[in-house]
Amino acid sequence: MVDRDTSHLGVLIGAVRTPGIFCIPDCPARKPKPENVEFFPGVREALFAGYRACKRCRPMDANGRPPEWVNRLFKAVESRAPDRMRDFELRKLSIDPSRARRWFKQNYGMTFQAYQRALRLGTAFARLREGEKVTTVSLQHGYESESGFRDAFEKTFGKAPVAAAKKDCIVAKMIETPVGRLILGATNDAVCLLEFSDRRALEVQIRTLRSRFDTAVVPGENKQTRAAERQLKEYFTGKRQSFDLPLDYPGTPFQVTVWNELLKIPYGETIAYATLAKRIKRDGAQRAVGTANGANRIAIIIPCHRVVNAGGKLGGYGGGLWRKQLLLDLEQGADAAKLFR
Numbered sequence: 001m002v003d004r005d006t007s008h009l010g011v012l013i014g015a016v017r018t019p020g021i022f023c024i025p026d027c028p029a030r031k032p033k034p035e036n037v038e039f040f041p042g043v044r045e046a047l048f049a050g051y052r053a054c055k056r057c058r059p060m061d062a063n064g065r066p067p068e069w070v071n072r073l074f075k076a077v078e079s080r081a082p083d084r085m086r087d088f089e090l091r092k093l094s095i096d097p098s099r100a101r102r103w104f105k106q107n108y109g110m111t112f113q114a115y116q117r118a119l120r121l122g123t124a125f126a127r128l129r130e131g132e133k134v135t136t137v138s139l140q141h142g143y144e145s146e147s148g149f150r151d152a153f154e155k156t157f158g159k160a161p162v163a164a165a166k167k168d169c170i171v172a173k174m175i176e177t178p179v180g181r182l183i184l185g186a187t188n189d190a191v192c193l194l195e196f197s198d199r200r201a202l203e204v205q206i207r208t209l210r211s212r213f214d215t216a217v218v219p220g221e222n223k224q225t226r227a228a229e230r231q232l233k234e235y236f237t238g239k240r241q242s243f244d245l246p247l248d249y250p251g252t253p254f255q256v257t258v259w260n261e262l263l264k265i266p267y268g269e270t271i272a273y274a275t276l277a278k279r280i281k282r283d284g285a286q287r288a289v290g291t292a293n294g295a296n297r298i299a300i301i302i303p304c305h306r307v308v309n310a311g312g313k314l315g316g317y318g319g320g321l322w323r324k325q326l327l328l329d330l331e332q333g334a335d336a337a338k339l340f341r
Helices: 043-048 068-080 087-092 097-108 112-129 134-140 146-157 202-213 223-236 253-262 273-279 286-294 321-331
Strands: 013-016 021-023 037-040 170-177 180-186 191-196 217-219
Touching: 087 097, 097 112, 170 191, 170 202, 170 223, 180 223, 191 202, 191 223, 202 217, 253 273, 253 286, 273 286
Parallel strands: 170 217
Antiparallel strands: 013 021, 013 037, 170 180, 180 191
């Protein structure tokens, strides 16, 4: 931090106890005393420890792109697909394999090798759905034998390749937004996930998603994620007030009723939990409505941030109240350029 070493971007977060903020390693602010600093492996842990983002270096900003070495790694993976990169090949790129493992674990919830494995299987899955034979797909995606491919496939998808080819899978990608990183997921037919990457409930949401759809969640993108990403960019620049996306959000009958009603709340408006309960003919069920709100797996697009406490107080929000306030400010006419600068 003292040297403002950019090679540590994405590797650690420094938190300063006295003002209660956290920063990226090359923050331009005056450096604090060493005894006032503690370090975290990522933004998520710093937020959970009670720190807020520094306004100088804005560690949650969309401009906080992955460090240069990570971008090199992504390009290398793309150029080698479907063959996986081994540790000695990472070293040839001047990338420490343990560093790559840590960064991917912190930012994607899996090691670099696991990311590659999931990426290969996700591509293989798409090929199987297009009618390719299992033998052909296994050899073209870096597996030495069909049996090895079948074993890896069943561990991820829970089904044999031929049976799974009849089903859809959920592809997920990390996207940068003015309110931090979001995990965006979709089947071939609809968006089914948009969640804050630092949210404590993210792992539960992913498990619920796998259970509800009876399929795996793998890295990747499709036409639905690309459309959602484009519309989210328009939303955050103040150019879009409603989303035109197919959505799929299975849940309990009560949850689905609440989520359907959330979609009816107009842009720029808020309602109270009690009002929402009345609208679904469940007077007095504010607490149950709040619980269903918190279980919403498609943040922003299904606008649970538009529900507030009686009297206009923000109430709760899984993504953090600071995000809820920013979203409401944007929708109530604040200049997006100034709001997210």
